[in-house]
Amino acid sequence: MEFSGSISPDHPAPPSVDEVSRVFTVPLMTLAAQSALTELGVGTMSGSSNGEAAVLEVVSISFTLWRNPADPEDPANLAELSEEQQRAVDLVPTTPLPAWMVERLRLMRYPMLWEAVQTTRESGEGRETVEAVLVGHVNHIVTNSFRDERVRGDFPGELDSPVTEKHIERVPVVVDGMEVPGVRIDTDPDVFGLGVALEGRIATAVVAREFLPRVTLAFETRLEHA
Template sequence: MDMHFSDRGPDDFPAPRLIDEVAALFGVPVMAFVQQPSLQEQRIPTTTGSSYNGGPMTFDTVAISYTLWRNPHDRNDGANLADLSDSVRASLDADPVRPPPAWMMEQRELMRYPTLWEAVMTTRASRDDWQTPETTLVEHVNNILTNSFRELRVTGGIPGELDSPVTERHIEAAAVRVDGVDVPGMCINTDPHVYAVGAALKDRTLTAVIAREHLSHISLAFETRTRGGLTAQAEHS
């Protein structure tokens, strides 16, 4: 078997698409938290999609992550720092072997602070009967538990087995604040580590999953994201 090793450096990798770029290609409006001082939208979204016969990528979901500021009025306050292991903190303090591009340095620096990873997800409405708003919320919750609470909830190797995954039977009816109006929605309030809400909108499903430890710092209200949402949030802080 031939083995090939890449000598590509960080600068050889293109910068990922920013949220505005992805939103322009998504086809339906992207949802986000309402602007609030304790949350800063991270520039790079997580997406899923597909391409048929080599054609352009069609996005099925767009998930926005956020940096949490426990004390947004003083970002130098040590209370804003994440609870990191000594080894992780040492790796962040060490100078990179090869200087990475600016976007990588930005993502690296954000690792010092708590992240609401893939907190708000917009899923394009599907024609498949198996995918419903309820299954979308359940999948979002279990994905967050598997990736963000792996040490506490997952056994075995990758991907491993999630202990006590949520199911549709855990869903309850709930009002969800969207664009300033309470709309009929759903929540999952049974998991010890996360709280989740969701709502079926006209052409998409909104779901949000938040670690319980962060709930006291944020407002669970959502809005249709406008272009330049990151800049607007930074100015709001």
């Protein structure tokens, strides 16, 4: 299949995690370093009130998952793609694409932990709680990653069996190598969620259950990469 479009080879790449981290007003959280995961990209959400300038409120990090980290070329690493996804990765550009886009298309062949870790900035107005943020993160991931199985109706649709704060459990969570009080949601059939309130921010992680055996669910403060 051919791909034609107006994107030039020098079209700038989306902001990197490092670039977003530099403008975020609180330390960015991620998952503890592990060979099965590499950062894939970053998403952001901004907000404002009373006519003030927009402020970055939420930063989400996505990851590529490697079933065999020692050999990235091992076919075992490849994801099972839908027909639509397979068509996307098989696109043949009619004009050169930016190198970053070529790499993104290549990485679509592998399992992705989309927006798996979120850092939510506390506004100081008492609107954010770790319980509410984790519930929102879990339902967001399920709605967008399990649409065929769990969402009814036209977009945005209605999520079947969303989680609520009644599903919250109190558990210890590892942050920067130390256990601290946290919360989890372990009742959803498709994903597992973990959260912790930290100084000035809330960290949450939501991972599909099929990937849990390969992922260490522990948080660490993200340092800028060299």
